[in-house]
Amino acid sequence: MLEQLNTAVRDSRKLDQRDEDPSEPSRVWSEEEVIDGETHQALTVILRTRGCTWAIKGGCSMCGYINDSFVKNITADHLVEQFETALERFDDHTVIKLYTSGSFLDDTEVHAEAQRRILDQVPDPVVRFQSEAQAHHVTEDKLEDLRHRLPDGCEFALGIGMEASSDDVLEYSVNNEFDVADYENAARVAEDYDTLLKCYVLVKPPFLTEREAIEEAVVTAERITGTPALEALSFNPISVHKNTLVERMWEDGDYSPPWLWSVAEVLTRVDDIADTQVHSDVVAGGKPRGAHNCGECDDDVLRAIDAYKKTGDPAVFDRVDCECKEIWREQLELEGLGLAGGSLAERFRQAAGDVDGSRRAAEQWYEG
C-alpha cells in the first residue's frame, strides 16, 4: 500500500456516520435477470451496513459507496431484520441479489451471525443467490460455514472487485486491499465449495493514460480468464462517484472517465481471449461523470455495448463510428508520450468538443 495514496483517498471522503433507521434496508427492488437464456425475477436488496471496512480505512480510489452506507450502530439483529423486511416483498422471485456496498463475507461489516441467519432464510424457490465479497474474505472456513445454508440446488455467486491485475496499478492507482494471488486463492476455494465468481474489472482507474487503461483491463482479463469458478468477467468503466479521489481529480481536470470507444475496444479484445461470459455495465454512460464520447455517438455505442451483452457478438462494435473516434485514436498514441500526470486527457476531450471538459478548462484559464 502506498500510504500517501491511501491518505489522499481517505481525505477525499466525507466520513460522517449516518443516522438512519438500522432496521430498514437501503433499497429493495425487483428486476428481470436472464440466466442461461432464461428470464428470472430477481429481488435486489441493498443492505444498510456500517460500510466497507476497507473504505473506512481509506479504500479504493474510485469508490464512493461508503458515502451512502456509513451507518451508526448496526447490530446483527438489525441486518437480519433488514433482510426480513426485504423478504416481505418476496413473490415469484427465483433470484436474490444481496449487496452491501462492501463485502458480505467481511465479519466486521456484516456480523458472521447475520451472514448465517440471512442465508438460512433464503426461500426455497430461489435458484440463485448472488452477493459480493473481497477476495481475501472468501476462505475455506467461511464457505464451510455458509455454503450449505442455501436451499438445495441454489447457486451461490459472488462478485469480486479484482479491478486490475498489475501490482503497480493495484498499489499506485486503485489502492485495492488484495491482489491477484488473493483472487486465485478465492477461486480455488470457490471451486471446492460450488461457488461461482464474477470478476469485476475497472476500465480506467486513475493516473493511467487511456491506452494504459485499456491494456490493463485486457491483461487483467488474460490473467483471470483461466481461473476456476469463473462465471463472468464484468468490465466497469469508472463513473465519478461523489467524495472520492477520482472526483477531486475530475474536478481539477486531471481525470477523464474512459471513452466508450475504450470500453468497446476492451470488450472486443477480451472477447477474443476469454472463455467465459464478458460484458460491461456502463454507469452514467454518455454523461460527464461516466464513460462517454463526443456526445453525438454516445447512444449508439451504449446500444452496441448492450447488444454485445445480449448477443456476445463483438461485430456490433464494427457498426458504430463517429468523427470523434479519430481523436480517441490520436489520444491512444500520443497521451503517454506527453509524460503528464493527468491533465493531458482533458486536452483530447476538448479537441473532441467535450463541453464539460472545455468548461472546466475555461474556468481554469480565467482563474489562472
Place this chain on the structure above:
Amino acid sequence: MLDVVAREGLARAGRWDADGEDVRLPAVLHPDTQRSPAPDFAQLTISTDPLGSAATIRYEGTRLTPEADETGEGLSLPRALIYPGGVDESLQKAADELNREEAPIQIVHDPAEVGPVTGLLVLPRAREVADDAWRLAGFLTTARRRAGPNAVIYAPGIGRPDQIALAAYAGVDVFDGLEASLAALSDTYSRVERPEGSAPPEHPACACPACRDADREGWTLDRLREHNRREQRAEVRRVRQAIADGRLRELVEQRVRASPAHLATLRRLDEDHGDLYERYAPTVREDELPVVGRRSLSRPEVTRWLDRLETRYQAPESARTLVALPCSATKPYGNSPTHQRIRPAIKHNARGRAHVVTFTSPLGAVPEELELMYPAHRYEVPVTGDWNEREEQVIRRAFEAIWKNGGYDQAILHVPPDEADIVEEALPRAERTVEPGERPTDDEATDRLGEAVRASVGDDQAIARDDMFAEHMDNRIDWQFGPGVADVLAEDTWIRGKYPWLRLMHGEDQLAMIKPERGALTLTEPGGRRLHEATDAYTIEIDDFRPKGTVFAAGVTGASEAIRPEDEVVCVHEGELRAVGRATAPGEIMADMDAGGCAEVRHRG
C-alpha cells in the same frame, strides 16, 4: 555530454550528445507515432515504436510497467509514476521517492526534490504550471538551480511558440512537440504572438509549405499540424540565435507582451530570483543594451548597477561637490553634445573637486569615472524626462548611495527643476542651477553652474590631472573587483595614455588597461598577480597544468561565486598563478560543469 556554447539568463545554446545523436539545444522533443510521424527536421523524438534516425526516447510497454530494456542503454524511459498535483502534492512527493532509482532519464515532479543530474531531467509537472504565473518562475528556476549545469531539462507541456523564449530564459532546454499536435487537433493555428492561437486563416501570411498548400487547397489536420510544428521550430531557432547573440532578454521582453501571464512570470523571475539571474548575467558587453520597456528596468544588469552603487562604490577621495547633470542619448556621456557644453564650466573651475554624476534611468545615477562601464557606456533608452515612480525611486536611492559613500560638502543640481525635485531629498545640501523654463545647456544656466561650482569649492585647489585619474582608476578597480582591491592593484602606479585609452602602469610594467569598447579593465599577467594578492573573489582553481586559450570545465576544481561571465579572472593552482583571462561562465557553476569552457586566458603565469 553537453557542450554549451552560449548562455543567457538560465538559457543555454549548445550541443547535447543524446545517445550518439547530436542534438542542438534548445530543442523540441517530437512525439513520433504511426498516425503522426515526427517531422523530418526532428532531432529528438519520443516513441513507442522508434523508426526514424533522430535521437529517440524509447517508451516501451507502459509508463508504470515498462518493458525491461535488457541493454540498459540509451534513452529508455524508466519506470515512473507520474501523478497530477492538483489533488494532493503528497502523491507527487511519494512518486518522486519511488522514481529515484538511478536511471539515464530522471523524472521528478517537485523541483525541490531535484538533485544534480547528468543527462535528461523530465519535469512532468511543468504541464500543470505552464500557465500559472505564480508558480512557473519558481518552478523552473528551482529545477535548473538544483539540477545543475549538466542537466538537459525537458518541460512537457511547455511548447507553445509564445512560451518558448521565456521558458528558455528560465532554464528549459527541451520543449514539448506534442503541443503542436494538440493545437492542430483542436483546430488551432499556432501564432507566436498569440498564446491562444487562432482559427486557421483562409489566406495565411505564413510562408511555410503547409500554409502555401492550405492557401490553395484548404486546411487539413496534417497541414495544420505541420504549420504548428514549423511555427514552433522557427521560434526555437530564433531563441537559439538570440542566446548566441546575447539578445534573448530582448526577445523575452517582446514575447511577454503577448500575455499578462507571461509578463507576470517574467516579473517573478526578476523580483524573486533576481539574485540568481544577476550571477549569470555578464559584466561586459560590447554592443549596446537596449532598454525598451518597463520590464527592462528590472533586468539583472540594471539591478546590479544600483546594488554596486550601494555596496561597492565610494566617491573619489577629493570630490567635495556632487554635480548632477541630465541624461543624454549619447553614451558615454562624456561624448554627448549636451555634456560637452556643460562640463567645461565645471572642469575649469574645480578639477577633481567637483564630481559629475549623471541623472538617468534605469541605472539611477552614473558617476563620471564609471561612464565607460557596462551597461552605462552604451544603453539605449528613450530619453523622455518622464519618470515613473519606480524609476524615481531608483534615482533617489542611487544618489543617496553616492552621497553617503562620499565626502561631499555640497550638491549642485544642474538638471531641469522637475528632475531636481526627485533627488533633492536624497541630497542634504543641494543647490539648483537651472531655473524653470531654462534648459541646462542655456548660457545663463551654465554660467550659474560655473559660479556655483566656484563658490562651493571655495579655497580647495583643483587637483592635478594625474591625481584625478588615479582616484578615478581606483574607483573603477573597486567597482570591478570589490572594495579594497585598488589598494593593492594600484599601489605605486601611474596612469599612461589619453582618456579613455588609459593604462595602469607600475614603473614601465603595464598592469591593466581600459578598452573603451569593453569599459572594464583588462589585466596583464603582472596585473593578475596583484589581483590574486588582493582578493580570492576572482579566482578559478585549476588542476596542475598551464592553460592556453580555453580553460575547460574538466580542469577546473573550484571557482569563486563572485565571478560573473566576462569578469577578469586569474587561474590558480595551489596558490600559484597560472593564467589571466576572462570568465565565460558564472563562477558558481564552474566546478560542477562536466564539459564546456569556463574562461579564455591571455597571459600565462
